[in-house]
Amino acid sequence: MGYFLVTFLFMLIVIAVMAVGVLFGRNAIKGSCGGTGNCVCSEKCDKRKKFEAEQAKTLEQH
Numbered sequence: 001m002g003y004f005l006v007t008f009l010f011m012l013i014v015i016a017v018m019a020v021g022v023l024f025g026r027n028a029i030k031g032s033c034g035g036t037g038n039c040v041c042s043e044k045c046d047k048r049k050k051f052e053a054e055q056a057k058t059l060e061q062h
Contacts, residue, residue: 044052
């Protein structure tokens with residue numbers, strides 16, 4: 001039971017620290033490549049092409 005309480009309290013602390021980060025407007029966690037804005041590939045992958053097409057549609061609608 002003691003291990004459960006220690007683990008539970010630790011998880012509550014981790015969640016509270018993450019919530020403080022959100023409240024202060026910290027940037028979202030990004031992937032190892034730096035997120036969707038920093039593509040350094042020589043050829044665009046299907047996922048990147050789809051993302052850019054969706055962005056173009058959104059810009060056309062506004």
